[in-house]
Amino acid sequence: EAQVTQNPRYLITVTGKKLTVTCSQNMNHEYMSWYRQDPGLGLRQIYYSMNVEVTDKGDVPEGYKVSRKEKRNFPLILESPSPNQTSLYFCASAVISFANTGELFFGEGSRLTVL
Amino acid sequence: AQKVTQAQTEISVVEKEDVTLDCVYETRDTTYYLFWYKQPPSGELVFLIRRNSFDEQNEISGRYSWNFQKSTSSFNFTITASQVVDSAVYFCALETSGSRLTFGEGTQLTVNP
Numbered sequence: 386e387a388q389v390t391q392n393p394r395y396l397i398t399v400t401g402k403k404l405t406v407t408c409s410q411n412m413n414h415e416y417m418s419w420y421r422q423d424p425g426l427g428l429r430q431i432y433y434s435m436n437v438e439v440t441d442k443g444d445v446p447e448g449y450k451v452s453r454k455e456k457r458n459f460p461l462i463l464e465s466p467s468p469n470q471t472s473l474y475f476c477a478s479a480v481i482s483f484a485n486t487g488e489l490f491f492g493e494g495s496r497l498t499v500l
Numbered sequence: 501a502q503k504v505t506q507a508q509t510e511i512s513v514v515e516k517e518d519v520t521l522d523c524v525y526e527t528r529d530t531t532y533y534l535f536w537y538k539q540p541p542s543g544e545l546v547f548l549i550r551r552n553s554f555d556e557q558n559e560i561s562g563r564y565s566w567n568f569q570k571s572t573s574s575f576n577f578t579i580t581a582s583q584v585v586d587s588a589v590y591f592c593a594l595e596t597s598g599s600r601l602t603f604g605e606g607t608q609l610t611v612n613p
Contacts, residue, residue, distance in 0.1 A: 418601065427591060427605040428591060430600070433599060
């Protein structure tokens with residue numbers, strides 16, 4: 386089954402404790418990206434990657450890191466989480482066609498709470 | 501800079517009513533893509549449509565239709581004869597060069613029986 390898998394789905398952590406949210410896709414998609422969803426703000430792009438070893442900042446990259454060492458994985462790293470990073474996070478992947486993405490396939494979301 | 505505005509935060513209708521969700525976008529790019537996604541109460545995000553900036557033809561898919569007007573920078577979404585299962589948050593999104601993707605704030609649609 387074609388899917389994007391995120392882990393963990395739910396996490397409560399404390400300020401400053403490094404954490405990683407993993408994202409894996411099995412569709413051989415070139416494009417992967419991370420979004421955070423906050424009430425009244427919609428989804429905001431954190432980072433995206435057009436291919437292995439290529440990553441770019443989205444609209445809200447501060448406080449986050451990513452890496453794309455393999456095509457299927459795109460982990461989101463919070464080196465020193467703060468309460469304002471409490472949010473619902475989505476990973477997504479897509480085929481790239483003519484330098485633009487097609488339909489985005491989303492993971493189920495990871496709800497992160499930073500105390 | 502690019503921006504997507506969904507001015508309707510919440511809409512409530514009674515089943516079988518038609519409802520239109522508005523989406524207005526801003527970009528300086530001449531080539532861009534517009535999307536609509538649905539987020540039902542279960543939380544997943546579901547793709548509905550992708551339209552490129554050179555194709556202004558309106559599209560109909562069952563009870564769903566989309567009206568793209570470059571002159572007003574709008575990409576509105578209409579649900580005909582709404583059903584309770586249409587209750588969800590709907591997001592409009594804009595993709596410009598380099599795959600920068602910007603979502604609107606979303607419109608919460610509630611369809612009451």
